[in-house]
Amino acid sequence: MSALDDLMAHQRETEALAQVLGRLGWDQETVMPRGSAEQRSEEMAALESVLHSRRTDPKVAEWLERAEAELSADDALNGARLHHIRRDHARAVKVPARLAAEIARVTSVAQGRWAEARAAEDVAAFVPVLDEVLTLKREEADAIAAGDAEGTTRDRYDTMLDDYEPGATAAQLDAMFGALRPRLVALRDRVMGAAYQPPELCRDFDEAGQMTLAAEVAGAFGYDFTRGRIDKAVHPFSSGSGDDVRITTRTSVSDPFNCLYSTIHEVGHACYEQGIDPAHRLTPLGRGVSMGVHESQSRIYENQLGRSAAYTGWLHGRMTELFGDLGVDDPDDFHGVVNRVGPGHIRTESDEVQYNLHVLLRFDLEREMVAGRLAPADLEEAWNTRFEADFGVPVPRPSLGCLQDVHWSVGLFGYFPTYTLGNVYAGCLHEALRRDLPDLDTHLAAGDPGPAVRWLNTHVQQYGALRAPRDTIAHACGRTPDEGPLLEYIEAKFARIYKL
């Protein structure tokens, strides 16, 4: 066997074990008995330790060196594979085993503390452990940033970003938010002040019926149930790659759109993973290339397709069949119901106009924390001040403020901006696919997003991690991605809904 073969065989086993770890996570959130948590944490730690050993194995470095030397210049496929293995190995070996284990331990504790603190509306109970997490994550980032492949010391926050969005920098994201913010704020002001306001649905919706609709819509959006399943969980998520990609959703009697759009969102993530060329399965290319590109798929499924006027036209009829009279007769009104812009504190429940403003607040605050300019003890005040400035309403309690998201407790600093990056990418992809599919609305109006999701599979999903994130989007759209298409789409859509 060549060094490349040896490396790929080793890597394939590592990828398979990583899938197993992901499956344990799924199990924990869906079917695990509650008394199994302590034993489970030990099982996961054992598997994580195996993975860490494999990723930092000195044999990997030797194989990499020989395989890179032997690689022919025109072998782009193996070049891309080696690039990922090199990158992951370089990151892994820079983090001392002690630090990696400490991060795993502390974030596990912190997630529990966060949940308790949120339930008790008690930020002070969360601050000490957040402080610990932040300190460890800064230490990790500094270890990775010191003397990287190019021999230069990188910015600490950029190093964190790089874990979720390879190649992205805070400077790029600053520019992105700089372009988005004024136009979104201006649009919100016009929408909130518009004479026309969409009605609200004031009735209950049978939860079994919601799950029936969710499964039907998931199938229409291309989710392959022979290689996946839908379960209920507290938080919707998608888990796994290749031939076993499972999603979760949740139901609320009074809000059928929570279940429906959570499902479509997770189906977008899942279709990306299920849709990767089977030749990449269990290779370094066999998963979504970045969080931003992943989010572009979930958001375009959910918003540009699922919340389009054509699709909600179909949905209006289907929901009436399933649930009886909705109390809203006009399809345009119903489109407004689904896309209602209102005051709200929760990011995940936000409309398309304000969503990225919620993300921006987190991006700014986490950079301050990472830079050491904002202490966790001062987070609540900083959050509340900023929120009121940005959204015009005070934060009544921490669960609607700085305790609403799990991310920081589990050490996900640098993750939030990938949500907005995903929206920007989705805007570009939507522009391109609408150009290629002029009669898409006819299909959407019949409840069939098939042509759009097939376009996304052909142009994005099948390639997995073959190209870098921005290159993946540029290759699909035939243009360098920027904020223009997203802004134009949102402005046109909400001007129509609010009759501006």
Add this chain to the structure above:
Amino acid sequence: MSALDDLMAHQRETEALAQVLGRLGWDQETVMPRGSAEQRSEEMAALESVLHSRRTDPKVAEWLERAEAELSADDALNGARLHHIRRDHARAVKVPARLAAEIARVTSVAQGRWAEARAAEDVAAFVPVLDEVLTLKREEADAIAAGDAEGTTRDRYDTMLDDYEPGATAAQLDAMFGALRPRLVALRDRVMGAAYQPPELCRDFDEAGQMTLAAEVAGAFGYDFTRGRIDKAVHPFSSGSGDDVRITTRTSVSDPFNCLYSTIHEVGHACYEQGIDPAHRLTPLGRGVSMGVHESQSRIYENQLGRSAAYTGWLHGRMTELFGDLGVDDPDDFHGVVNRVGPGHIRTESDEVQYNLHVLLRFDLEREMVAGRLAPADLEEAWNTRFEADFGVPVPRPSLGCLQDVHWSVGLFGYFPTYTLGNVYAGCLHEALRRDLPDLDTHLAAGDPGPAVRWLNTHVQQYGALRAPRDTIAHACGRTPDEGPLLEYIEAKFARIYKL
């Protein structure tokens, strides 16, 4: 850290990873999407490879040597732990990695072929792969038998047995079956020829109601739902140790006892695992000590307790409440319904009188195969001839004959006799607990097996693998186990039911 500490830390991670492998098996049989099978086999192979490396790690041998040298003579707990690690390591290192991988691959294929052959009633389609499995398992046994710890070459079949029932020999089992057979055959003849025959239930039973009853009964038998769950699967099984022990069951509209007694049987297995002293969790003592002792728990829960006259008296009332009129009014008749002895080809559906005769047939045939005196090509004829001689009726088709059990396809030679050993052990335990609990029937008649299952926990389950299998039973019963109590129990029970 001492060598003992190092070894125990290594072992603990190995045990945790083994739990993960078990969980993947549970997932596969209950919730896995059907299109995930190929990827799953790769995931399981990767984890098995990690486990094999850990079990054969030369570090283990070094630690063992030093830990054994340092062990104080009165440290029985660590002595028992080291005994298990020594034994598993000695077995593992004797099997070449190539052979272990080949067995894993071929048995995985063979299980699929067996299922297809059984569905098609085509033994010939199964023979070639059975031949492969048998050849590999013989090779494995010979590798293990050659020059074992005592420096002597052991019998090949005994080596196989040892994997499931440490210390058992074919000679012992021959004597056991020799004691059982004549009295069971004589009893069967009297029962089958009796003037009184119990009625049959001729109606359907709502499957949701069956699952409700199963859950209720599982709880009464001590199954801890906070550390377990019940799902439906094609085959009932119990999976996992410690704080995550899950069982499966199945329902049949026309036969409510299939669901009920499968559940109680698996609850017996599960309570053994859940009931082990938490101090043994994820140590070599933290699981049932042998298949025979495991089966003693499942069988005593199912038969001596669950099919007792006192308990079926309660069941008669409860099932009438749940399902309406059963068509059988007399509790003695109902006890007969539950314990009906009849002609039947399927081991797993057999009554207590004939069950061990089904096992004996398999024990004899598999020993002939392992010794090379019976070729897989001749298995069907040998099975059919023997079955007709033993049970008086011909085998109409292979799914009711030599293709009914999965065991040989997955390489489980030497496993079947542990079922009968479990029954013999259950007989001894039942004699002892009845002596200690003179008013047990009062509790059983109220649907409460609590005193009996607590006795079993105190005398057997809590110890896990602390003592050798026979010593475990002897310690619990205060006597050397033999066939007497089982035979006396069966003879008395069926004489009463059949009014002999």
